Amino acid sequence: MTEAGGADADTANSAAIEDLTDLYREYGADRLPPGQRETDRFPVLSKSGTPSWGPDTFEFEVWGAVEDPLAYSLSAFRDLPSVTQRQDFHCVTGWSKFDCAFTGVEFGEIVERAGVRDDAEHVLFHALDGYTTNLSLAECAREGVLFAYGFDGDDLPADHGGPIRVVTPHKYAYKGAKWVSGVEFLTEKELGYWERRGYSDTANPWNEERYS
Ligand SMILES: Nc1nc2c(c(=O)[nH]1)N[C@H]1C(S)=C(S)[C@@H](COP(=O)(O)O)O[C@H]1N2
Ligand SMILES: [Mo]
Numbered sequence: 350m351t352e353a354g355g356a357d358a359d360t361a362n363s364a365a366i367e368d369l370t371d372l373y374r375e376y377g378a379d380r381l382p383p384g385q386r387e388t389d390r391f392p393v394l395s396k397s398g399t400p401s402w403g404p405d406t407f408e409f410e411v412w413g414a415v416e417d418p419l420a421y422s423l424s425a426f427r428d429l430p431s432v433t434q435r436q437d438f439h440c441v442t443g444w445s446k447f448d449c450a451f452t453g454v455e456f457g458e459i460v461e462r463a464g465v466r467d468d469a470e471h472v473l474f475h476a477l478d479g480y481t482t483n484l485s486l487a488e489c490a491r492e493g494v495l496f497a498y499g500f501d502g503d504d505l506p507a508d509h510g511g512p513i514r515v516v517t518p519h520k521y522a523y524k525g526a527k528w529v530s531g532v533e534f535l536t537e538k539e540l541g542y543w544e545r546r547g548y549s550d551t552a553n554p555w556n557e558e559r560y561s
Pocket of ligand 1: 391392393394395396397439440441476477478480508509510522523524525526527528529
């Protein structure tokens with residue numbers, strides 16, 4: 350794994366941390382969504398443990414309804430333009446963690462580089478542990494959807510999805526694939542792992558959209 354210096358340097362080089370912790374205002378007056386408890390811990394939730402990967406063999410791929418399919422090594426991915434954002438994190442099992450500082454590549458950056466086609470409307474994220482999760486392209490295009498590789502100034506810990514995970518501050522956290530290895534752009538919706546097993550496809554925490 351790359352030394353912690355990677356994320357440190359990126360954080361130091363980027364502009365001031367963007368604060369996205371007020372995005373709840375779009376949905377109501379309360380920062381803490383209904384039925385959630387705030388925690389200072391950062392629990393780990395994985396369907397089947399932390400997969401192994403190698404820093405030299407890891408690849409991040411983009412395919413489907415795009416003009417230019419992409420493949421990045423980890424170091425090439427970390428060379429892309431990045432941002433650092435303060436975001437809240439809401440797990441569907443009932444805990445929320447405020448003020449997570451994530452560093453990573455904005456979803457829109459990948460859309461531009463891949464030349465996503467006009468007929469693409471859906472996205473399916475693929476992960477090293479076989480996990481998938483889906484979002485509409487419009488939801489992904491929102492500010493705050495990042496391919497994060499840094500957390501609180503360090504490399505994103507492996508348990509939390511390092512080397513790269515998706516974060517979706519306006520959705521329950523199962524919409525953010527840890528160990529994300531690929532992004533597939535689709536013209537027809539495909540449901541992801543938990544969405545096929547009864548969790549809400551829309552997953553809005555302030556409307557308590559937990560189950561479908
Ligand atoms: N690849 C992958 N991504 C995943 C999961 C998983 O099992 N595998 N679990 C999801 C769930 S249900 C949640 S709540 C968050 C938990 O992230 P954390 O372990 O960093 O708290 O990751 C999401 N992304
Ligand atoms: Mo979850």
